[in-house]
Amino acid sequence: MKLLEPEKNESIKQNIYRNLKYNIMSLTLKPGEKISESELQKLFNASKSPIREALAKLKEENLIDVIPQKGTFISKINLKLVESTLFIRKVVENEVLFLAKTSKKDKLEFIKNLDKNFLEMKSIISICKKTENLLNLFDLDKEFHKIIFNFIDKAEVWDIISSSSTHYERFRVLETPELNNILFILEQHQRIIDLLKGTNEDNISSIRDLHVKNFTNSFENLVQKYPDYFLK
Numbered sequence: 001m002k003l004l005e006p007e008k009n010e011s012i013k014q015n016i017y018r019n020l021k022y023n024i025m026s027l028t029l030k031p032g033e034k035i036s037e038s039e040l041q042k043l044f045n046a047s048k049s050p051i052r053e054a055l056a057k058l059k060e061e062n063l064i065d066v067i068p069q070k071g072t073f074i075s076k077i078n079l080k081l082v083e084s085t086l087f088i089r090k091v092v093e094n095e096v097l098f099l100a101k102t103s104k105k106d107k108l109e110f111i112k113n114l115d116k117n118f119l120e121m122k123s124i125i126s127i128c129k130k131t132e133n134l135l136n137l138f139d140l141d142k143e144f145h146k147i148i149f150n151f152i153d154k155a156e157v158w159d160i161i162s163s164s165s166t167h168y169e170r171f172r173v174l175e176t177p178e179l180n181n182i183l184f185i186l187e188q189h190q191r192i193i194d195l196l197k198g199t200n201e202d203n204i205s206s207i208r209d210l211h212v213k214n215f216t217n218s219f220e221n222l223v224q225k226y227p228d229y230f231l232k
Helices: 012-025 037-044 048-060 079-102 108-125 131-151 155-163 166-175 179-197 204-225
Strands: 064-067 071-074
Touching: 012 037, 012 048, 012 166, 037 048, 048 064, 079 131, 079 155, 079 166, 079 179, 079 204, 108 131, 108 179, 131 155, 131 166, 131 179, 166 204, 179 204
Parallel strands: none
Antiparallel strands: 064 071
16 A cells, blocks of 8 residues: 655544545555455554544545445445446536636636646656556546636536545546547547637537547446456
8 A cells, every 4th residue: 555645734534544545546455455454553553543533434435335244345336326427527517618618708828727737648648557647647637627617616516526426536547547548538638628719619518428438438348357346
């Protein structure tokens, strides 16, 4: 398990929670993997109390399962939750892209930020074999969408979607290493930028429908490739 540097004024409980969540979301701790409270106590040099408080919070977020007489496990990816998040994002982001495209606000800085994000994504593709680079790519993908939500003053909506997307985000981390998916992310982002610049004739629904189609293909491939990672 990778341990992150402590943050300023961070309590031991917060540090344990942040480390565990990072390792769960990055799939360093695999779906279905058993974790031990006693081993976590040794790892973090902590008592039972902050360990159990951190685990309780992760349980609330559906990231761990506590099974009586068996132990504590990293939750398997629930494809029903993944599909639900995809549905919410499809509906919400259609409206978000429409509001961004038709906004009368000055788009110069907004487009500049999207272009910068896009170039950063392109720059790490050639070295994306390493896990950390893949996670950076995934973070840039999320940041791209966050920029658009912020532009139309819907940052809180993005936060709500993100906080309820833990299973969807783990699925995305799992699918991102596939070359076709990396190239698809770039293609989709380029089309969104062109749409917002007014330099292409794509409609918003066609861009989102392309994303759903790609997800469906990934869905089938990944379930076959990693059957033990998914909730039956």
